[in-house]
Amino acid sequence: MSAATGVSLRRDGAVATLVLEGAERLNPIGSATCRALAGAVRELDADASVRAVVVTGAGRAFSAGADIDEIDGFADSGEFERFIHGFTDALELIERSPLPFVAAVNGAAMGGGLELALACDLRVVFGKGKLAVPEAKLGVLPGAGGTQRLPRLAPRGIATEMIMLGSTLTGARAYELGLANRLAESPEDVLVQARAVAEELAGGAALVPARTKSLLRETAMLSVADGIVRERAAATALHGSADGQEGFRAFVEKRAPKFAPHRAAHGTDPTDPTEPERTP
Structure with a gap:
């Protein structure tokens, strides 16, 4: 072979x-x-x-x-x-x-x-x-x-x-x-x-691609209204994250943001409302 x-x-x-x-x-x-x-x-x-x-x-x-x-x-x-x-x-x-x-x-x-x-x-x-x-x-x-x-x-x-x-x-x-x-x-x-x-x-901010992927995946079969509910939750969680706060501060202060150089282990965040529970 x-x-x-x-x-x-x-x-x-x-x-x-x-x-x-x-x-x-x-x-x-x-x-x-x-x-x-x-x-x-x-x-x-x-x-x-x-x-x-x-x-x-x-x-x-x-x-x-x-x-x-x-x-x-x-x-x-x-x-x-x-x-x-x-x-x-x-x-x-x-x-x-x-x-x-x-x-x-x-x-x-x-x-x-x-x-x-x-x-x-x-x-x-x-x-x-x-x-x-x-x-x-x-x-x-x-x-x-x-x-x-x-x-x-x-x-x-x-x-x-x-x-x-x-x-x-x-x-x-x-x-x-x-x-x-x-x-x-x-x-x-x-x-x-x-x-x-x-x-x-x-x-960029490490959570943005991760949340984008999970949000698009989990809302693919939902109505627009139900998808927006998940979108609001994801946007709120990102706003409260360290990178989200830094991004907004940098915009207001007219400077380039300094996002965290590393992502969390495995790239997940327990506060992510779009990420389903996964078994090992």
Whole structure:
């Protein structure tokens, strides 16, 4: 069997970078990759010095998708189901992490590769890169969140076409549709821009990205009125936080705010009204 794609982790100040390390095979995502990714996210959640994370792929692709070589060797659908569970669990860790994740889509992001990018909070894409969930061409559907996250980020009609036909978007088109937050002219510029976004996030108040993620997640299925109730509670809690008080003082005093250089361990705050109780 071909070598599994690993995940490397490096820290540079308050920004960490996760890299899919399988460049020769365009960074396919297999079971070992999912385990490594989940372990890295848990490690970063526990590191109070980390404030933002960039996710990218080694070489000329972000990720060509799920590891077909591994899947081809599965003995039955039960093995495939276990793989999909591991994959979706790893992506849920990214989605639920208090840290902001920026996908640096430096090349093709196909199938599971695009699903990984969709699980991140922000996306920087190479304009000529290809993005797709091509599973329909194999007679199946995306299984790692593609049918759920894609229609929430792209226009529903476009998402439906991508899922039903396996059609491809360029990075430039993805940016036009709002699926990407930044557009880069080269793979190298993707990393530069993603790093700049991460640095900006890391330099702000640590609770803002965490509360944004939890608030958007917990109110996704609520009415606007019920969502505003949660929003008021979150805004009030942030106003009473040390960073909130510093931000207001700095604005009144016409100076740059000096937010805390580190976030709380695991990035959570027991006073957060939008953060549900979680079991170990």
